[in-house]
Amino acid sequence: MPMRVALGVGGGIAAYKAAELVRALTSGGAAVQVVMTDSAQRFITPLTFAALTGRKVITSLFSSAGDEDTLSSSIEHIRVAQEHDILVVAPATADLMAQFSHGLARDFLTTLYLAFTGPVVLAPAMNTNMWLHPATQDNCKVLESRGHIIVSPGDGPLACGMVGPGRMAEPMQIAEVVLSHNASKKDLDGETLLLTAGPTREALDPVRFISNHSSGKMGYALAAAAARRGARVILVSGPVKLPPPDGVQIVQVESAAQMRAAVLQHLDASTIIIKSAAVADYHLENPPKQKVKKTAARLSLDLTPTPDILAELGRKKGGRLLIGFAAETSNMVAEARRKMETKNCDMVVGNLVNQAGLGFDSDENEVTLVMRTGETVQLPRASKRAIAESILDHLLKLRLALYASS
Numbered sequence: 427m428p429m430r431v432a433l434g435v436g437g438g439i440a441a442y443k444a445a446e447l448v449r450a451l452t453s454g455g456a457a458v459q460v461v462m463t464d465s466a467q468r469f470i471t472p473l474t475f476a477a478l479t480g481r482k483v484i485t486s487l488f489s490s491a492g493d494e495d496t497l498s499s500s501i502e503h504i505r506v507a508q509e510h511d512i513l514v515v516a517p518a519t520a521d522l523m524a525q526f527s528h529g530l531a532r533d534f535l536t537t538l539y540l541a542f543t544g545p546v547v548l549a550p551a552m553n554t555n556m557w558l559h560p561a562t563q564d565n566c567k568v569l570e571s572r573g574h575i576i577v578s579p580g581d582g583p584l585a586c587g588m589v590g591p592g593r594m595a596e597p598m599q600i601a602e603v604v605l606s607h608n609a610s611k612k613d614l615d616g617e618t619l620l621l622t623a624g625p626t627r628e629a630l631d632p633v634r635f636i637s638n639h640s641s642g643k644m645g646y647a648l649a650a651a652a653a654r655r656g657a658r659v660i661l662v663s664g665p666v667k668l669p670p671p672d673g674v675q676i677v678q679v680e681s682a683a684q685m686r687a688a689v690l691q692h693l694d695a696s697t698i699i700i701k702s703a704a705v706a707d708y709h710l711e712n713p714p715k716q717k718v719k720k721t722a723a724r725l726s727l728d729l730t731p732t733p734d735i736l737a738e739l740g741r742k743k744g745g746r747l748l749i750g751f752a753a754e755t756s757n758m759v760a761e762a763r764r765k766m767e768t769k770n771c772d773m774v775v776g777n778l779v780n781q782a783g784l785g786f787d788s789d790e791n792e793v794t795l796v797m798r799t800g801e802t803v804q805l806p807r808a809s810k811r812a813i814a815e816s817i818l819d820h821l822l823k824l825r826l827a828l829y830a831s832s
């Protein structure tokens with residue numbers, strides 16, 4: 427089941443950024459119910475959020491005149507409180523924070539806040555002096571002492587002309603905090619994920635190697651998300667500079683040959699395999715044991731192909747779900763589809779690696795999922811953490827579809 431987010435939008439110039447937040451949350455797999463205060467509706471229309479979420483936006487505590495269903499509308503805040511996993515308020519104005527802090531219930535959002543028992547994330551946005559005022563800071567401390575997460579506002583030029591703290595945090599940053607809080611989702615309980623991440627290094631001599639720009643961020647995000655969602659995770663990792671994700675069994679390797687051996691050793695234990703590693707395609711078969719000296723004017727390398735681990739897994743996967751990646755600089759979807767067919771994968775995650783801020787060594791990615799069912803799903807630009815969550819959502823759906831059709 428997707429994470430169910432109740433998003434309260436307060437009245438401030440940053441309300442327009444809440445639309446971006448909705449996109450980031452939904453692309454991370456969340457279902458979002460928007461609740462707007464009266465003043466928020468002066469900055470952005472409910473229609474914008476209705477279009478983005480596909481749901482009616484809640485704008486008032488009571489049904490408008492003429493609505494017959496007055497009893498159910500008067501307890502709507504209780505239903506919304508019960509049916510959502512997390513309450514997010516962005517922008518959280520000084521006034522809203524004061525009302526939350528003092529337990530006032532004057533409209534739908536403040537009433538929902540009191541009725542809600544789950545985790546609360548607040549993204550304050552206001553003028554610098556209002557933010558720094560002792561009243562706001564005291565309210566903030568009270569709200570933090572209740573265990574609420576405050577996503578601190580950033581520093582910079584504000585709509586009022588001042589420069590200083592008060593700008594609402596970026597929607598992507600808020601979305602990450604929210605999505606990573608989905609601790610209750612355990613839909614990978616009982617699964618063992620065999621994951622590969624990072625680059626491989628193919629030795630040319632004891633001091634030199636061939637490698638690529640993979641940082642391991644995509645694979646580690648998948649490992650962390652899968653472990654959070656209840657899976658046992660075996661992460662076969664090439665050399666990267668990332669700390670091991672919590673609760674993940676790490677197997678460190680260097681070369682493609684070592685990665686192959688580690689993957690085959692753990693194949694039997696796995697139920698799902700994801701190959702996000704950037705494996706070198708060629709290597710020097712017998713690298714010299716001593717450092718190669720710079721003597722000749724030119725040096726040629728006679729490289730031979732490394733083992734194609736994904737293709738071998740495609741032959742040996744049995745009933746396991748096999749997900750490959752395709753790192754491309756053009757024809758991404760066609761290449762991903764070709765790799766899916768030739769390597770017998772169930773899904774291939776295609777990404778372009780020649781776009782600034784995406785692919786290798788970036789915090790964000792934009793991918794297309796090409797699936798055995800014929801379906802193609804585009805996941806728009808989002809953090810690798812959010813992309814990882816969506817890939818896991820889609821692979822679970824894919825497995826159901828494959829079972830149903832077999």
Ligand code: PMT
Nearest residue numbers: 640641642643644701702704705735736751752753786787
């Ligand atoms: O690590 P990051 O910095 O976060 O970057 C993420 C990423 C760009 C590395 C990742 O998103 C990605 O695209 N990983 C796959 C990189 C790759 O090697 O793509 P490919 O199209 O060359 O290979 C296709 C598939 O075959 C991959 O699943 C790869 O793991 C696998 N392969 C490739 C060669 C080989 N000898 N054995 C393999 O198993």
